[in-house]
Amino acid sequence: MRPAGVDDDVPMTLGARRFWRAALPVLVLILTLAAWDLVVRLNDIPPYVLPGPLLVWRTLVGDWAVLSGSLAVTLATALEGFALALVGGVGLAILFNQSRLLEYALYPYAVILQVTPVVAIAPLLLIYLPQQAAVLACAWLVAFFPVLANTTLGLNSVDHNLLALFRLYHASHWQLLWRLKLPAAMPYILGGVRIAGGLSLIGAVVAEIAAGSAGAGSGLAYRIAESAYRLNIPRMFAALLLLSVAGVVIFFALSWVSHLLLRRWHESALVSDN
Amino acid sequence: MADPDSAQPVVALRGVGKTFGNGTVALDRLDLTVRAGEFLSILGPSGCGKSTALRLIAGLSAPNRGGVELRGSADGAPPGVGFVFQEPTLMPWARVAGNVALPLELAGLPREQAAPRAAQVLARVGLAGFGDAFPRELSGGMKMRVSIARALVTEPSLLLMDEPFAALDEITRFRLNDDLLTLWQTLRKTVIFVTHSVFESVFLSQRVVVMTARPGRILTELTIDAPYPRDESFRTSPEYGAFCRHASQALREAMAMDEPVMEASAMEAAR
Numbered sequence: 254m255r256p257a258g259v260d261d262d263v264p265m266t267l268g269a270r271r272f273w274r275a276a277l278p279v280l281v282l283i284l285t286l287a288a289w290d291l292v293v294r295l296n297d298i299p300p301y302v303l304p305g306p307l308l309v310w311r312t313l314v315g316d317w318a319v320l321s322g323s324l325a326v327t328l329a330t331a332l333e334g335f336a337l338a339l340v341g342g343v344g345l346a347i348l349f350n351q352s353r354l355l356e357y358a359l360y361p362y363a364v365i366l367q368v369t370p371v372v373a374i375a376p377l378l379l380i381y382l383p384q385q386a387a388v389l390a391c392a393w394l395v396a397f398f399p400v401l402a403n404t405t406l407g408l409n410s411v412d413h414n415l416l417a418l419f420r421l422y423h424a425s426h427w428q429l430l431w432r433l434k435l436p437a438a439m440p441y442i443l444g445g446v447r448i449a450g451g452l453s454l455i456g457a458v459v460a461e462i463a464a465g466s467a468g469a470g471s472g473l474a475y476r477i478a479e480s481a482y483r484l485n486i487p488r489m490f491a492a493l494l495l496l497s498v499a500g501v502v503i504f505f506a507l508s509w510v511s512h513l514l515l516r517r518w519h520e521s522a523l524v525s526d527n
Numbered sequence: 528m529a530d531p532d533s534a535q536p537v538v539a540l541r542g543v544g545k546t547f548g549n550g551t552v553a554l555d556r557l558d559l560t561v562r563a564g565e566f567l568s569i570l571g572p573s574g575c576g577k578s579t580a581l582r583l584i585a586g587l588s589a590p591n592r593g594g595v596e597l598r599g600s601a602d603g604a605p606p607g608v609g610f611v612f613q614e615p616t617l618m619p620w621a622r623v624a625g626n627v628a629l630p631l632e633l634a635g636l637p638r639e640q641a642a643p644r645a646a647q648v649l650a651r652v653g654l655a656g657f658g659d660a661f662p663r664e665l666s667g668g669m670k671m672r673v674s675i676a677r678a679l680v681t682e683p684s685l686l687l688m689d690e691p692f693a694a695l696d697e698i699t700r701f702r703l704n705d706d707l708l709t710l711w712q713t714l715r716k717t718v719i720f721v722t723h724s725v726f727e728s729v730f731l732s733q734r735v736v737v738m739t740a741r742p743g744r745i746l747t748e749l750t751i752d753a754p755y756p757r758d759e760s761f762r763t764s765p766e767y768g769a770f771c772r773h774a775s776q777a778l779r780e781a782m783a784m785d786e787p788v789m790e791a792s793a794m795e796a797a798r
Contacts, residue, residue: 412616414612414613414614414616415616415618417582417587417610417612418610418612418616418629419633420587421585421586421587421608421610422629422630422633422634422681423633423634424633428633432629432632432633433618436618436620436621437618437620439620517620517661518619518620518661518662518663519619519620
């Protein structure tokens with residue numbers, strides 16, 4: 254067994270490290286695409302079973318008008334769900350923090366909402382709500398809990414000496430919240446937010462899939478379902494690719510925001526030399 | 528320096544008892560009077576309730592029995608209280624100036640009025656020009672200076688310090704002890720200083736109160752009858768050594784009343 258962190262023994266300058274960090278994933282991507290292409294060509298696999306990467310790319314470009322519109326719809330749903338989850342999660346966590354009784358009363362139900370698979374809830378929501386609202390509700394439902402749980406944890410993790418200090422100077426409820434608890438909870442909240450960003454996209458997609466062909470939606474997941482019925486596999490791949498890229502973009506955007514907010518003081522965002 | 532005996536008491540604890548929720552008796556019938564302008568140390572083994580006593584005086588917790596009285600010097604109004612914790616207890620997300628200005632801003636003072644006062648008190652603790660730094664950029668000793676500056680910014684007449692230098696290395700600790708005495712002599716505050724260090728308590732104080740553990744009670748008190756300013760020459764004088772011997776002796780007695788066996792820990796505390 255090689256000890257963990259054995260790579261650190263290899264002497265490497267900071268520049269070289271950065272180069273390989275960026276270059277290696279790209280290399281893996283190129284090799285994977287080449288292998289994929291080779292498998293399709295050598296076995297003569299028809300595009301309705303497995304399209305080659307070039308065909309997927311051509312479909313993406315060719316169907317861009319349809320796909321980009323669907324992407325916008327799905328992204329809008331995910332972002333709305335995310336925004337509602339952020340407001341709702343942080344807001345409810347603040348309420349819980351102000352009133353223990355409220356937390357005791359409601360927290361178990363927040364957990365139940367979280368552990369019940371959204372795939373199973375989506376069809377029900379689609380019965381009772383208009384499709385747009387149902388999809389939004391799903392996006393909200395999955396993204397909401399990480400924000401709530403992390404914010405609750407953060408608000409309860411405030412240094413007790415700082416709390417005593419605020420008490421000593423007769424800080425009001427608002428001062429305690431704005432000047433101490435929320436800033437102290439910020440790293441936790443942002444951790445929850447980063448998870449919620451990706452989950453809201455998943456929630457939106459799950460609901461669109463559940464709505465399926467019965468729905469009148471035009472989101473990316475709807476395109477995937479529709480393409481499946483029409484055996485338009487290249488378009489399925491193109492839509493899937495767009496979803497992945499959207500998820501990655503959301504993740505990096507939120508990581509960047511988190512970094513901006515924490516870079517001055519929090520350990521997680523400080524630049525380390527090794 | 529005013530004669531401490533003639534000065535008014537600013538703090539009076541009468542028969543104070545404090546029992547925690549889990550049944551631990553932290554303090555039992557504690558009587559303590561602190562005179563205005565006095566530098567008093569409370570010396571005792573860890574867990575003897577000395578921090579609890581300090582928190583009672585600060586009003587951070589309430590006694591189960593007895594009374595805690597605070598009196599201001601002239602008009603009878605309660606004195607302003609500054610508190611320095613064992614750790615620097617700074618907000619990591621706020622700059623040094625923001626941390627120091629916090630008590631003023633919590634009291635509703637606008638930022639533009641609080642800032643110059645924070646800068647002033649930072650200069651007093653030797654940190655002029657560090658207002659824009661973040662706490663993580665400072666050394667342990669500097670963080671503690673920020674913490675002291677924050678306690679002083681409201682110009683309290685009573686300064687409560689809870690083992691503030693316990694986590695610092697000895698060199699830093701000596702320097703902070705020297706600077707604290709200078710501050711005390713210029714600002715003329717009443718200081719109650721909790722410590723488990725014999726040397727520190729003797730070097731700093733006019734009076735050392737020795738406490739026993741479980742239940743916390745005052746065993747004895749020593750008057751450190753040496754003139755100020757005290758500096759390096761006092762620290763190496765035979766006089767200082769004698770005071771330290773008395774204090775160690777008292778501390779050993781206090782520990783003996785607690786647990787009979789632990790000889791090693793008694794020696795450790797006396798060191």
